[in-house]
Amino acid sequence: SQQGEEDPQALSIQEGENATMNCSYKTSINNLQWYRQNSGRGLVHLILIRSNEREKHSGRLRVTLDTSKKSSSLLITASRAADTASYFCATDAGGTSYGKLTFGQGTILTVHP
Amino acid sequence: ETGVTQSPTHLIKTRGQQVTLRCSSQSGHNTVSWYQQALGQGPQFIFQYYREEENGRGNFPPRFSGLQFPNYSSELNVNALELDDSALYLCASSRGRGEGQPQHFGDGTRLSIL
Numbered sequence: 001s002q003q004g005e006e007d008p009q010a011l012s013i014q015e016g017e018n019a020t021m022n023c024s025y026k027t028s029i030n031n032l033q034w035y036r037q038n039s040g041r042g043l044v045h046l047i048l049i050r051s052n053e054r055e056k057h058s059g060r061l062r063v064t065l066d067t068s069k070k071s072s073s074l075l076i077t078a079s080r081a082a083d084t085a086s087y088f089c090a091t092d093a094g095g096t097s098y099g100k101l102t103f104g105q106g107t108i109l110t111v112h113p
Numbered sequence: 114e115t116g117v118t119q120s121p122t123h124l125i126k127t128r129g130q131q132v133t134l135r136c137s138s139q140s141g142h143n144t145v146s147w148y149q150q151a152l153g154q155g156p157q158f159i160f161q162y163y164r165e166e167e168n169g170r171g172n173f174p175p176r177f178s179g180l181q182f183p184n185y186s187s188e189l190n191v192n193a194l195e196l197d198d199s200a201l202y203l204c205a206s207s208r209g210r211g212e213g214q215p216q217h218f219g220d221g222t223r224l225s226i227l
Contacts, residue, residue, distance in 0.1 A: 030213065042117070099207060099214065
């Protein structure tokens with residue numbers, strides 16, 4: 001079963017615009033991770049944010065985490081056509097469940113040149 | 114640094130058959146996790162192996178089984194294949210038991226059941 005919802009399910013933007021994807025989850029977590037998946041390929045790790053962190057940056061990526069609302073967002077600034085992919089959030093509950101990720105259903109991002 | 118490799122890339126089987134999928138973990142990684150990804154869905158955790166022992170299992174029936182070898186490579190075996198087993202099977206490796214570690218995924222095996 002999926003941990004939560006991702007919103008929107010699909011997002012279509014022009015190159016240069018910003019893209020924001022949201023993720024909600026249901027149970028307490030140790031950390032939350034974002035992954036990218038190009039069509040027919042494996043997942044590529046983008047960023048990991050721990051439950052005691054509120055914001056994290058990596059290049060053009062900015063992730064926020066609100067544990068009180070059980071939600072996270074991924075912002076991609078100045079999007080490029082190469083950013084076209086599916087994006088997934090994944091939660092790690094920690095404890096005996098360390099490393100056993102629970103994924104959302106993903107957001108399909110299309111960036112038009 | 115060699116990444117995670119999976120074989121075969123594609124496989125077609127019929128209902129009732131058995132299948133073995135293989136995964137070589139990234140150099141330096143001793144934990145392997147397997148996920149099933151149905152079309153249009155996010156991956157679902159099947160099980161994890163740490164130093165050759167099963168270290169957690171998701172909501173999958175016993176006909177899904179696995180192994181991890183001393184070199185930390187791994188196999189996923191599925192018996193009595195059903196139509197719903199058609200999916201992309203992903204292997205991911207990480208260091209330690211995965212505590213706060215990103216996972217490194219292979220490109221998967223696309224399994225089709227006829």
